Amino acid sequence: MALFVAHKDTGEKRIHESLDELRTDLADYIAQLSEMSVKERGVFAIALSGGSLIGLMGKLCEAPYNKTVDWAKWYIFWADERVVGKSHADSNYKLAKDGLLSKVPIVPSHVHSINDSVSAEQAANDYEFVIRQLVRTRVINVSEINDCPKFDLILLGMGPDGHVASLFPNHPVLDENNEWVTFLTDSPKPPPERITFTLPVINSASNVAVVVTGGSKSEAVHLAIDDVGPACPSLPARMVRPTKGKLVWFLEKVASSKLDSAQFSE
Numbered sequence: 001m002a003l004f005v006a007h008k009d010t011g012e013k014r015i016h017e018s019l020d021e022l023r024t025d026l027a028d029y030i031a032q033l034s035e036m037s038v039k040e041r042g043v044f045a046i047a048l049s050g051g052s053l054i055g056l057m058g059k060l061c062e063a064p065y066n067k068t069v070d071w072a073k074w075y076i077f078w079a080d081e082r083v084v085g086k087s088h089a090d091s092n093y094k095l096a097k098d099g100l101l102s103k104v105p106i107v108p109s110h111v112h113s114i115n116d117s118v119s120a121e122q123a124a125n126d127y128e129f130v131i132r133q134l135v136r137t138r139v140i141n142v143s144e145i146n147d148c149p150k151f152d153l154i155l156l157g158m159g160p161d162g163h164v165a166s167l168f169p170n171h172p173v174l175d176e177n178n179e180w181v182t183f184l185t186d187s188p189k190p191p192p193e194r195i196t197f198t199l200p201v202i203n204s205a206s207n208v209a210v211v212v213t214g215g216s217k218s219e220a221v222h223l224a225i226d227d228v229g230p231a232c233p234s235l236p237a238r239m240v241r242p243t244k245g246k247l248v249w250f251l252e253k254v255a256s257s258k259l260d261s262a263q264f265s266e
């Protein structure tokens with residue numbers, strides 16, 4: 001049985017006893033948001049990340065989702081991408097293509113991967129330009145507050161250091177408030193060259209889900225969610241606070257093991 005706990009600032013925590021249970025809940029959640037968004041806007045603009053996330057989304061390729069989801073209405077983006085060729089083993093695009101996109105009937109022209117033949121800086125600029133065009137035509141919704149793109153769903157993983165997308169602790173990318181997409185050439189996690197959505201874009205989404213499995217991330221989960229007082233480190237995952245949108249944490253039980261129990265009695 002999963003435990004669901006909601007909090008107005010730190011979002012909903014869905015704690016799962018097993019990976020299988022988490023996978024099913026994640027597929028249900030994404031399928032429901034897709035249905036709602038297609039009903040409301042006619043399209044579903046979803047941003048993916050790399051890492052274990054794609055494997056955890058695997059149930060979407062199976063029955064019933066492979067038939068019930070309106071795949072033709074999906075527009076795919078990446079919250080972050082490594083600046084490598086699309087066929088490179090490090091490519092988040094390749095990971096998603098092999099693990100998900102090639103297994104369901106997504107329209108190829110709806111898949112917005114980065115330009116992999118230019119520098120990281122140019123790739124970030126080009127990607128932001130593409131997103132601007134799609135905001136103009138409302139394939140991607142727009143935030144009423146700050147003109148930022150308002151993705152229907154941004155899916156994030158989290159590293160043991162608390163990074164999300166390619167927003168790493170103590171890195172200047174965390175302060176980028178003007179650009180929608182920025183770049184880095186010194187990522188502490190290889191490969192060094194990456195592009196990433198900035199925090200204003202992540203926090204403008206209608207829905208943000210952070211999917212975390214494994215015991216090695218339990219401390220970062222605690223620091224990202226719990227009230228850890230004034231000494232609270234500026235952990236990137238803690239800076240994910242959608243302004244209007246809804247935040248959901250999908251947690252494997254071992255990843256939630258250091259969460260304060262107080263919040264479960266709220």
Ligand SMILES: O=C(O)[C@H](O)[C@@H](O)[C@H](O)[C@H](O)COP(=O)(O)O
Binds near residue numbers: 053081166
């Ligand atoms: O480009 C990347 O490096 C990934 O997008 C990264 O941000 C990932 O989501 C986290 O590191 C969590 O990865 P795991 O879920 O595999 O631990």
